[in-house]
Amino acid sequence: MAVVLITGSSTGFGKLAALEFARHGDTVYASMRNTAKGEALLSEAKAANVTVNVIALDVANRASVDAAVAGVIKESGRIDVLVSNAGIGIHGPIEDCDDDEIHAVLETNVLGVIRAARAVAPHMRAQKSGTIINVGSLAGKVSAPFGGVYSASKHAVEALSDSLYFELHPFGVRVVIVEPGGFETEFGANRILARRFNEGSPYVEYEQRFNASSSKLPGADQHESAQKVADVIVEAAKSDAPKRRYLVGQDAQTIGGLAKQMSDEDFEKAMRTVLDFWD
Numbered sequence: 011m012a013v014v015l016i017t018g019s020s021t022g023f024g025k026l027a028a029l030e031f032a033r034h035g036d037t038v039y040a041s042m043r044n045t046a047k048g049e050a051l052l053s054e055a056k057a058a059n060v061t062v063n064v065i066a067l068d069v070a071n072r073a074s075v076d077a078a079v080a081g082v083i084k085e086s087g088r089i090d091v092l093v094s095n096a097g098i099g100i101h102g103p104i105e106d107c108d109d110d111e112i113h114a115v116l117e118t119n120v121l122g123v124i125r126a127a128r129a130v131a132p133h134m135r136a137q138k139s140g141t142i143i144n145v146g147s148l149a150g151k152v153s154a155p156f157g158g159v160y161s162a163s164k165h166a167v168e169a170l171s172d173s174l175y176f177e178l179h180p181f182g183v184r185v186v187i188v189e190p191g192g193f194e195t196e197f198g199a200n201r202i203l204a205r206r207f208n209e210g211s212p213y214v215e216y217e218q219r220f221n222a223s224s225s226k227l228p229g230a231d232q233h234e235s236a237q238k239v240a241d242v243i244v245e246a247a248k249s250d251a252p253k254r255r256y257l258v259g260q261d262a263q264t265i266g267g268l269a270k271q272m273s274d275e276d277f278e279k280a281m282r283t284v285l286d287f288w289d
């Protein structure tokens with residue numbers, strides 16, 4: 011049975027993954043920046059007759075990450091799986107995003123992933139085994155208008171995961187990226203709405219037209235459960251030969267697949283055909 015550390019487990023994919031690993035009998039450290047938010051997870055675990063350990067870990071704080079990892083090692087002696095899941099979104103045109111808002115996103119989504127990987131790597135290298143699963147996004151493959159800063163953070167996760175893959179491979183440590191499309195979690199409610207976008211931004215009308223036509227994108231009407239992402243995370247962790255990347259959701263698979271196969275010009279043309287809002 012594996013010792014699993016998950017970041018951002020208070021809600022969404024992190025909470026579901028914590029429960030799923032626990033159902034598989036793993037020793038789960040479900041970390042969150044505010045452990046008072048662990049009540050929901052603990053009561054769901056109790057109802058499912060499984061055990062999870064709620065521990066404090068704020069990915070935006072190096073000391074907090076290091077202390078959490080040290081605590082897991084002290085208690086369980088090893089870490090077999092790290093799921094770097096904590097993340098926040100930001101919505102608004104790049105011109106309207108202020109430095110503090112951008113910092114908050116990069117601090118969590120990019121530095122947070124680095125801090126967690128850096129903290130577990132020495133233990134996994136010493137074990138000569140381990141799996142790091144970084145939660146990226148379809149937004150890490152394709153950048154849409156009004157999501158540029160979030161996309162930049164998730165493109166960074168792609169790059170970091172690839173470098174980590176090659177760096178840790180010789181030590182027997184595996185690195186995987188899970189790339190979900192749109193799923194119903196607390197993500198939308200938690201995301202930052204760029205302040206200046208609310209203050210007479212010239213982009214508002216354009217954004218409304220974009221949102222209205224986005225419903226025509228392939229997979230936009232998907233209503234797959236967020237559990238699917240948790241299942242893929244656990245599947246990747248348990249696989250003898252995990253894939254490098256897992257696009258999850260019909261939207262991610264379709265749009266991510268098209269973007270990969272097509273030239274930039276052909277992809278833009280295809281998107282313009284669907285998103286018939288451009289002048």
Ligand SMILES: NC(=O)c1ccc[n+]([C@@H]2O[C@H](COP(=O)([O-])OP(=O)(O)OC[C@H]3O[C@@H](n4cnc5c(N)ncnc54)[C@H](OP(=O)(O)O)[C@@H]3O)[C@@H](O)[C@H]2O)c1
Nearest residue numbers: 018020021022023068069070096097147192193195196197
């Ligand atoms: N939902 C989607 O459609 C979607 C699609 C693609 C990728 N993703 C990615 O999936 C991951 C999980 O998101 P979700 O959809 O499950 O959204 P969510 O329900 O909002 O969960 C995000 C989690 O991250 C935590 N978090 C935020 N900042 C943190 C910090 N500094 N330290 C530790 N934890 C922190 C949140 O904790 P608090 O409760 O304390 O805020 C929350 O537990 C994110 O990386 C997100 O970018 C989501």
